Amino acid sequence: MIQVQNLSKSFQNIQAVNDISFTINKGEIFGFLGPNGAGKSTTLHMMSTIIKSDEGSIYIDGIATNDHPSACKQLIGVVPQEISLYEELSAYQNLMFWGNLYGIQKDVLKERIHTTLELIGLLDRKKDLIKTYSGGMKRRINIAAALLHQPKVLFMDEPTVGIDPQSRNHIFEVIETLNEQGMTIVYTTHYMEEVERLCDRIAIIDSGKIIAQGTQTELKELVPTKESIQLEYSLLSENNLQELQKLLPYSINADKNKICIEGSVQELSNVITVSNELQLSIKDIQLNKVNLEAIFLHLTGKQLRD
Structure with a gap:
C-alpha cells in the first residue's frame, strides 16, 4: 500500500x-x-x-x-x-x-x-x-x-x-x-x-x-534478556528447591527464598500451582517483561521519553 x-x-x-x-x-x-x-x-x-x-x-x-x-x-x-x-x-x-x-x-x-x-x-x-x-x-x-x-x-x-x-x-x-x-x-x-x-x-x-x-x-528478539518470573517465598528450604526443580520444566535460579524462572507470564499459573502443591507460601511475585521500553533502551542507551 x-x-x-x-x-x-x-x-x-x-x-x-x-x-x-x-x-x-x-x-x-x-x-x-x-x-x-x-x-x-x-x-x-x-x-x-x-x-x-x-x-x-x-x-x-x-x-x-x-x-x-x-x-x-x-x-x-x-x-x-x-x-x-x-x-x-x-x-x-x-x-x-x-x-x-x-x-x-x-x-x-x-x-x-x-x-x-x-x-x-x-x-x-x-x-x-x-x-x-x-x-x-x-x-x-x-x-x-x-x-x-x-x-x-x-x-x-x-x-x-x-x-x-x-x-x-x-x-x-x-x-x-x-x-x-x-x-x-x-x-x-x-x-x-x-x-x-x-x-x-x-x-x-x-x-x-x-x-x-x-x-x-x-x-x-533484538534484546538479549528474556522475560522472567521471580517469586519470593516466606521460606524456601533446599528440599523445597529440589522438589520445585523436579516438578517444573524450567531452569530455576535460586537466591535464599527467591527463585527466578525464564519464561513469560503464561507460565505463571503452572508455577503457582506447583508451589501450592508443595505448600509453599508465596510472599511476592514479579514479572520481568521485555517491552518496547526495554527494546528502545537497549538500542539507544536512553529512556523512550528522554
Whole structure:
C-alpha cells in the first residue's frame, strides 16, 4: 500500500529524517514509536504531501506523492497533532465545512457526517459548539473530519496527546473498528503502550533514523534478556528447591527464598500451582517483561521519553 525509499529531510542545519525506508501493507496498523523530536511528524508530513522530501520517494497505492500530490490527497486522511476545528461552530458545522472542502455532494456529506459522528460516539452532541467540548471530544471530531471523504489510508499524528484515559480508550476503539473495516492506518506516538495495543508492525525511530522495525515479537528478539518470573517465598528450604526443580520444566535460579524462572507470564499459573502443591507460601511475585521500553533502551542507551 505504501512504499518509502531512502527518505531524507533537513531544516537548515537539522537533519530531521535521515535516509529511512519502509513498507506498509494494505489493511495494517503501522506505528512509529520514538521520543519527541525523533522525526515522526516530519515523516508523516512528507507522506501526507504537506512538505516535500529532500531525497527519496514515497508511493501510496502506486502513486508518487511528489509527482502527484493531488491524487494522493484523495487517498489519505490526516489527523494532525493540533486541533483543526473552529471553536465557535458546532461539531456538525465543522464537519460540513471540511466535507465541502473535499467537494463531497451535500446529501452524501450529510449521511457521512451522521455515520462518522455515530462511529466516534458524538452524534448526540453534534449541535453543540466545539468550545464546549472536552479535549478528548475535540480530538474525536478531529478524527471524524479526516474520515469524511472515505480515505484508504489514515495518518494519525499523536492523536491522544493531552487527553484523559477514557477518551484515549474511545479513540483506540475507533481505530480498531476502522482497521477491522479494512482501513490502513499509520500511527505516531511516544507512548509504547499505544503501539503495543494497536499496531501490527512498529518502526522505532530516533534522531531521524529508523533503528529497528518489525512485529512486537520480532523486536523482542533484538534484546538479549528474556522475560522472567521471580517469586519470593516466606521460606524456601533446599528440599523445597529440589522438589520445585523436579516438578517444573524450567531452569530455576535460586537466591535464599527467591527463585527466578525464564519464561513469560503464561507460565505463571503452572508455577503457582506447583508451589501450592508443595505448600509453599508465596510472599511476592514479579514479572520481568521485555517491552518496547526495554527494546528502545537497549538500542539507544536512553529512556523512550528522554
